[in-house]
């Protein structure tokens with residue numbers, strides 16, 4: 001699926017081809033909450049990194065999250081988060097462990113996205129008490145992250161859209 005995205009101020013625009021375009025996984029982790037202003041609506045899609053075209057590259061900032069775990073020294077995440085340095089909008093994430101993929105934030109996408117038939121509420125161990133986590137039919141709760149990948153989830157629901 002062809003996706004068009006942008007930051008809020010318009011300094012950065014991008015296009016990408018996504019195989020996993022359904023925004024089904026709500027991330028409640030602390031990195032998404034702090035960097036994406038999210039009470040569970042930071043949602044990463046899966047797209048083909050080779051097709052990513054960017055306008056306004058000079059406005060892009062880069063952040064590698066610091067991972068703090070009890071009893072361990074803080075370490076720098078290998079995942080790279082890109083955002084607009086003018087308006088702060090979170091745009092996408094790349095991880096060198098999966099170099100062929102880029103994960104745009106659903107919030108940065110302007111193309112209408114498909115509504116998910118099922119939503120996974122992920123990383124609930126990290127959600128603060130004030131977040132009203134959706135529950136009931138169609139909502140799967142996960143303490144951390146599901147074992148199923150974005151690709152596997154899309155294939156199980158017959159929503160994988162690779163060319």
Ligand SMILES: [Zn+2]
Nearest residue numbers: 007009084087
């Ligand atoms: Zn911007």
Ligand SMILES: [Zn+2]
Nearest residue numbers: 027028029032
């Ligand atoms: Zn997250």
